[in-house]
Amino acid sequence: MSMIHDGAHMVQLESQTDILDGLQMFTRLDSNVICVEGEKGSGKSWLAQRFLNTDKKIQTLSFLICLPTQTAEQQRSVLLGQLLSDSFCTGEETLLESLSVFRKDQECKATIIVDDANLLAEQLLDELAQLVLAAQQNPLWQISVILFAKPNEIDESSLYTDPKPEFKRIAISPLTDNEATDFIDQFVIPVAHIDSDKKKQAIHSAAQSVVKYPANLLALSESHKKPVVCWVKRSLIALIIILLALGGWSWWTSYQARVQDQQTETDVIESTEIKQDDTGTLANQTSAATTSISGAESTLSEDQEDDTLPLAVTDKTLTVGDESDSEQKRVVVPSKVVDALLDGDSPKDAKVSNDEVTSAQASSVQKTNRSLKGDQLTLADDALLAVPAERYTLQLAAVTKQDEAINFIKMYDLDGQVRVYRTVRNQQSWYIVTYQDFASIKATREGAQELPLALQKEQPWPKSIAQVHQEIERAK
Template sequence: MSMTHDGAHIVQLESQTELLESLQMFTRLDSNVICVEGEKGSGKSWLAQRFLNTDKKIQTLSFLICLPSQTAEQQRSVLLGQLLSDSFCTGEETLVESLSAFRKDQDCKATIIVDDANLLAEHLLDELSQLVLASQANPLWQISVILFTEPNAIDESLLNTNPKPEFKRIAISPLSDNEATDFIDQLVIPLAHIDSEKKKQAIHHSALSVVNYPGNLLALSESHKKPVVCWVKRSLIALIIILLALGGWSWWTSYQARVQDQQTEADVIESTEIKQGDNDTLANQTSAAINTLSGAESTLSGDQVEAPQEEDTLPQAVTDKTLTVGDESDSEQKRVVVPSKVVDALLDGDSPKDAKVSSDEMTSAQASSVKNTGSSLKGDQLTLADDVLLAVPAERYTLQLAAVTKQQEAVNFIKMYNLDGKVRVYRTIRNQQSWYIVTYQDFASIKQTHEASQELPLALQKEQPWPKSMAQVHQEIERVK
């Protein structure tokens, strides 16, 4: 049986193929309770998913992943929602009572798969056993229950059901040495991105110290994986250091320019004050000389002696104007301010004309990348997504949110939970009646569907969404054609 991990193809495992064939044999011959036991990491979930994908002869599949927080009513509602998707069940009645009410005189061929069955709520294991006994007594029914659990976690002797059904037990054994070697070569080493023979031999050597379960072997890829993240961290740290250095250099040059401007301005003021003081001193000296000459002129005049003309020897008139730096006054001088975005663009090596990007262009670019492939509403008209769903590979899964018999009910459901464009609706025929099935996205594994259901709004989680294989969706769509 070929096994996959996160979409990667793995080796064909003969031991897993034998387990799958045993499950198919028990479910096709008669109604049975099959208990598949295996340690943690032994591949129980892989086996369950493979059974869902390969057994196409089962008309109805019901899959339940048990959680510690679930109540019996919640687990019962999930099972009935899948077994009786075309009927209304409250979840308060037992499984036998609900099936008897809606399928008493009808053919009913189904398989119920329970993962982590050791977490089944109280009395629900009794109800599953009673359902198998009822199907064995009804010629129109064939219902089998497959319980995936840890070893010795379920004891049928403790059941309150009388008589008790026979439990068919299948144990999952570790992989053989050859299977483990192929498993490591075709999955573990590619996941670890290892290309050197020395490291490959190190993984094979590490495998000798663990039990050959798929989970234990996969864990080896984490311990030997290349430290790709370290290079990313180093690159980010180097980029941050460069940005900080550029920012510090820009601040330092700006600071030095401001200091130089202030120093130049102070030198100009000091030079102006010195020249003003020199002019005042020269004016005082000239005034004293004029007074002295005037006194001498008066003395000579009294003695009738003609004084010579000495006007040409006097100093020039004193002016109070001082020299200035440049041709413009302080009030006319202006400082040029460069926008910060242009400076950032120059530092990044871009042209200043590219420093500004329109926010409208960014918004339109982001909006153009969004594509709606879901069902859309135009008033009360609903666009079905049959072609979109048929294009999804049959190996994937989806979440069924609702199943209604009228298109208007589907429209009301989408409007109630604001799901326009987020879900895909298709039409099918059940018991000669039209049904509209509301589905949500598609996923690679059952585990991913469960995780997605936990992220839905609480109001929508109360509708008990359940995983559904795309192969079954394709079959239901083809019924209409």
Template sequence: MSIGHDLTVLELESQIDVLSRVQFVSRFGSNLVHVEGVKGSGKSWLAQRYLEKWCDDANQALLMCHPNQSIQQQRGIILKQVVRDPLFNEFDTVVDSIGRMLAGEKCNLVLVIDDAHLLPPELLSELWLLVQKAQSTPSWQINVLLFSEANKLASALSRVSYGQENKPIDIDIAPLSEEEAATFSEMLVVRFASSREDKVRIRNLVGKTKRLPAELIALGEKKVERRVIIRSVTHSPVGILALASLLLLGSAGGYWWLNQSSTVPTFTSVDTTLENDSKLALDMDERIDSAISHLEPEDDSHTIPPDVIDTPVIAETSAEEGKRVIVPSELVDSLVSDSAASTQGEQEEPTKIENEDSITASNVMRKAEGNNAKDKAQDNSVSKSESVSTITFTLANEELKAISDKRYILQLAALTNEEAVQEFLDEHKIEKSARIYQALRNGSIWYIVTFGDYASISSARGAVQTLPSSVQTLGPWAKSLVQVHREIDSVK
């Protein structure tokens, strides 16, 4: 259950009953406790509340499961919270890794797993074996608390513990009573409504809503306009009949239109196609006849140009205009060869070269088109280079090194390049509040995005609720500054 108001904490009788039962079964021994409830019953809130106020005398570890997590990542999150400086292999089982890290030392651990129905079956078996080993080890007291949705984990736990004397302990989360639902809505929903009308609306809807914390909190987020529209339709029988009649008429009209469109003869399109083909054939015949007529000899004696002079003439005066210039045959041949090479692969059309000046003009036009294409390509490349994003964040290695190694921070993400870090900061709008440092992992540089600075691991976990909702879904987890300092030094 996410309340949404950090300064307001309300523990109801049914919630206290669940927390006290969990505390009782985990105080004097090692057990695997399964706490289940329907979606929206407040499992996440109960899990974090138990770690904050109900088990301060034990070491704590919290795993918030997500569908995209691998079993190696989940093992790593658990083991990094067991001891101060963990050394482990993520591919080893949790039982073997904890056994090596503790090496006979005394242990009092409470491991809370939220959304435990998302755990892989292999990791669930490892946690059960960890509890079994703790029961046979006098210096160990390890309690594993699995918070899951109802009817999603019970069968898997039955298979894991089949044929064994010890069994997991099941605790159900019951819905709120009517009095608790009214108190909950007044303290955490009505109290924060923006107007008097919203408060009256929420109070009227409390009795019609499921008595679950998430459902009651959602009452403060519903839109008034949607409620008014629904009421105006449902409170008017005439409106209901009119709406039903319109729907029936619309469906009947659509059915009739589909039938009419499906009964159109298919040969109509065939006839149209044949008619278009015949027109196209006639058009092609006319073009062929026109081309053939152009190939027949014509009397062009009237178009004979003036006499040719042997020396080149530059037409600078009116007396020299109209005179022809002799072009060397080598230049004409090169222009013709260039023209043939540039148009290779295209469909050839019959043309009639009338004089040498037409050849020169065609080549000039082709060169101009080529220059235009090159200019367009250069413009595109310039526009692409200008669209590259700018990196604005800076590394906080020295700032983090200056913080005491007894404190904790929240790790939000681990990314492999600066562009991904910048996109992450821009997407969640946390560039001014986040701190980034570099770490060396498997021979590659990683960028670690962190947030905050807290005196204890409990306060760090409680600060997750202050983050934007988009960041909370990523599952931030508390991290010791000792580990951060070691990772920063690894880059050097």
């Protein structure tokens, strides 16, 4: 088996290659039930992925990733959707009944691969056994079932089918010392970006104390990974600190200005009160002189106040350049804004205006990668054809009408997250809703488990991009 990772070279493991050769031999000679048993982390999913990518002689492949939340009906529908992709199956009939109807007098060569088969429904395990027994009696059929599970999780004696098919068992053993060394040097160390000889030696030493399964060896590099500097995160933190500092400085200067204005106003009031008291005392002593002096002071005070006051505020607006109303637009500055600017505060009206401008700008941004334009469905044939054929995707739904596809996308709020393409089955158009694309089966399984529970009940199943390309070309 070969293991590939971004930044790592291909690793050929002889023991895993022998298992693949055995699987190909069992599936090509006759119809069989093969159980591949291995502990957690032994590479069962890698084997399944490699078998899907290398066996080119199989006409039909059906792949099922078992999940704890799946029922027998959901698992059956996933398998039938791949085995009979050109036919419409309700999933209410058994696997054998459906194939007997649609492939009765036709040649049928298929391999069914089930990952995490220990989660397979007992009823469906019986149906798979019945399907293999029927294929052994039909010269036009050759159907094999490969079950990837933990040791002793699949027992053929628990089947209700009689007679029971013989289970071919293949055990996944730990890697040999030489294979483990090659795996660490060519896969684990490049993946972890380790360049220190001391760390490399530490990983090799730690490998002697663990069971030499691929997952266990990969876990050794977790404590020795080269730290990745996230410059984006640091830049955002620095930007936030700068904005907080600017905001604090702006608030402090505004606060100091308000305090100074309040102090000035208090001093003026106290000075006025003192002058009034002095004037009252002087009036009691010399009323006549006080009256004349007060009149003179009043006249002088009014003249001085007229000189010191600013120009009267006018409601007229200012214009720049030509004052012609027909050619120029006047810039109007409301009085509230002027008062707020003089006080050093942010005007409420200006804030509202800025919010409105921001909202208007946000509403004008056009969203991309949408599956819906209004109430119209947008097909993503070109985008899917651009995806490499060796990748995988999750099929969420298959319907015969555009309205049904639109309702499905709106129901689960999937606009912008899915890609829809059209294909033809039995001279009828079908609209297939797909979710993202993944580099491996493991990533596909993780993607299915991350979907909302309501969406998982719609029975999403993995589908190779190569098959998607074929179905798109079929509709052209």
